[in-house]
Amino acid sequence: MKLRSVLLTAVAVSALLLTGCSSTGSSDTAGSDSTSASNGAWSYKDATGTTVKVDHTPKKVVVLNDIAISFVQYGLHPVGTFGQLTMADDARFTGLDTDGITQLGTGYGDIDLEKLAALQPDLVVTSVYPTDEKGTLDTSQPGYGFKDMAQQKQIAAIAPVAQVRWGGKGLDVIKDITGLAESLGAKQSKVDAAEKRFDTAKGKLETAAKDSDLTVVSMYADGDGAYVTRPADEPTLQMYTDFGVDLVNPKPKGFYWGIYSWENAGQITGDVLLLSQQGYQVADLEKQPTFADNAALQAGQVHSWTFPALDYASQADYMTKLAGWLDDSKKLS
Template sequence: MIMHPLPEGVPLRRTSRRLLGGLLALGMTVAVSACGEESTDTTGSEPAEGGWSFTDDLGTTVELPEAPTRIAGLNDLAASLWNYGLEPVATFGQTSAEDDVAFEGRDLSDVAIVGSSYGEIDLEALAAADPDVIVTTIYPVDSSGEIPADTAGYGFTDQAQQEQVAEIAPIITIAYRGSAADVIERVVELADALGVDTGSGTVADARADFETASEELTETASSGVSVLPVFATEADGWWMAKASDDPQLALYQELGVNFVDPGGDGYFWNSVGWEEVPNHPSDVLLYSLRFSMTPEEIAAQPTAALLPAIEAAQLYPWKYIGPDYVAQAAYMEELSGYLSEAQRVTG
């Protein structure tokens, strides 16, 4: 997230508008061709004549003289590729990689952290990391799953910033929509194109662990306890995620997790003020680990304290982790543990 879109009202610190003319003088030559209506195959890469190519989920084909080895990008996707053995040279995202649970246990000493707030990317530092490609994700604009042509990739404030980044290295974009099961497979295809053996070894083992974790989650979810993922801020109140709009949550829902429908007409979130929080009870609350209030701070809110899940101390972390077998298997095991110990406390 979950990777996921930031709720409206969460402030974004914008990167400066410095015109880095020096970037244009770096002599980086890449061939990037946007595929229009004539090309709709985004299933993987086709080897260019004597080179390397990959067609991403926007229909853009990145072509290079040889397979890229120096990869930079958004924390979520960079962490997933690292789980398959591809250590990034640079990362950026909503938070610093040092504070991102997706990188827990990783030695980041050789990774340039070029952004630690959404849209704040140090272009000079990114250029100095000398990436061959830059990877990111992109979200639809609504529940239809549509991604308009002028939509900037996740992690970029707008198209102008994205174009500046593309001057450093070509951008590969993976769409984060539908079920994470499909997104995971797409990332495997990208890893395969980048030279990872996805049919055996680490990836095959991770796939087996993922399948086991999926079965376990289905079993524990059969208890029927209701689950509500939330992003809580003292000033803006309660943001409740819609499982069908979040690929990670959609996957868990497919496996049987009973998510509460928070209502509302908006995409991804339904937000309410603190006075309305008691109207959205659940057996379990999953609280965001990114920017949200802590469980103690949530429980200290008078209206939130009335919720059955809080009265039963059934609050557990909602981790935004990458679309890969390793990370998802690990979190599904955690979620299974939460659901197995939780009791039904709503009417």
């Protein structure tokens, strides 16, 4: 399945409900408010407008890999995870403590419901992507990482599901995920330290972007063609744009991706390429006749785009690397 396949398709067993867990509809405006009352009750208003309620602060949480990374960075320890990549194959988990976290599947939509039920989770957390540049959420479609609505309903019968908006301004998403993590018991010392590192990395990236005056392309590629990310539609790239990075907007129209056939891939230009950790890698691109002479590819100015998790720590790490890449690269276009 292609990277962020839900976005591509958007634009082009059952278990008893755990005692004490419920989710109820809320008002028509969705926020990210979470509360943990003095009596132990916990609630969270998710991106879909649903207020998820648990009669105690959830301790056993199953989380989409994109967000599980952030939770671990903040000192939380999910009991299980799922997503497009396994922890072993996802470079973002490198160096993180994953002991005791159960891998519930090997790919998108692959979630072992029996394993999930055996974990007796208090809460399942995933994300939801907008379907257009206006930020529209299609609640008739499953949350990210779920195969279909039937599977989502089976999961919701095991534990309530909370969905975090993965769109709009990157800093807003970071704040939402951080707030959710804090409501679940994240270590404040880790959050504060991560935010300080983030601020330092932001300064380095702003300086490198200004001094280098380079253009940057974020892309995924496979046998069908090259997919250039539209910066405004990806929260992390939107944030980097705010920090001064000159990210290239693809010419083909469409939400999130500008899709180039290999016949037209020669139109993709930039000084630095951020290449998805999934799909074609450098050796594959070098075999494409219409792309092998790409200036950034020939200059060796290609680096891994890991879709860094939207938390202060993960972003600090990636922004520091990106600043270094910009400092070490030369102008090609």
